[in-house]
Amino acid sequence: MKPEELAGWLQERPRVLDGAMGSELLRRGVRAAGTLWGVGALLEAPGEVRAVHRDHAAAGAEALTAATFRVAPYSLRTLGLERRAAELASLAVRLAHDGAAEAGRTAIVLGSMTTLEDCWRPDLVPDDATLAREHGATAALLAAAGCDALLLETFNTSREARLAAAAAATTGLAVVVSFTCIAGGRLLSGEDAADAARAVELEGPVAVGVNCTRRDEVMPALARIAGATGRPLVAYANNAWSAADSPWLRDDPAGPELYALRAVAWSAAGARLVGGCCGTTPAHIEAVARALRAGR
DSSP: OOHHHHHHHHHHSOBBBBOOOOHHHHTTTTTGGTTTTHHHHHHOOOOHHHHHHHHHHHHTTTTOOOOOOTSSSHHHHHGTTGGGGHHHHHHHHHHHHHHHHHOOOEEEEEEEEOSOOOTOOOGOOOHHHHHHHHHHHHEEEEEEHTSEEEEEEOOOOOHHHHHHHHHHHHSSSSEEEEEEETTTTTTSSSSSHHHHHHHHHHHHHHHEEEEEEEEHHHHHHHHHHHHHOSSSSEEEOOOOOOOOOOOGGOOOOOHHHHHHHHHHHHHHTTTEEEETTOOHHHHHHHHHHHHHOOOO
């Protein structure tokens, strides 16, 4: 999918993105999903990955995110699986397509790319040469795997996001960039989300937004981004899924209807791609889809 094609698709109306993969697999008892946040499930329980995609598509998701969050060769080296990167990327994309087909729905498939190091540790971001080389390799294998567009998500610095977006753009596929934010519309690095949006804009992303951020903190970040770019926005919040290393995500979980109310507000603020991140379920996506349809 070329950038202008995705831009046109988003321009027609707000589109529904799927919900969480890793946390949903864990909720369903797939313990292997904890290995490189989904890679273990690709290796040991691909049918469960397909089932999550199916359930999200059935719930109304129009865009499914392939379980490629950590299939980058850089990440797979930690398990000695670097040579299987292309195989795992192809499997992940196929499972998303198969899940949509099982649900009898049509959905685009987004190839997920994220930070090379820990999403919660902006201090660990590698040097520019490493970022360009490794993100270039990941983008190329996701494009070869057959995804429709690239979703660069959970980025914690503008520097890495900019270089990743530049690498992704070389594939010719449409690119979406999303940042994880804390209070006040700031990235985990402390950078203003507006500055981060400006930093990536020159690389030509179709949409820019916020993900894996507390529900209450999505809107301030979206407002900062909206003031810095005329591009469509993307929003999919964390729903009270936190760990010891992510205390800023601690919250009370929102049920599907409450979450959908927030999603409608994000859409009103300019988000054209709206879904759920960690802690959300297909029920949340069904409520979001229903609420967005009602608001047309």
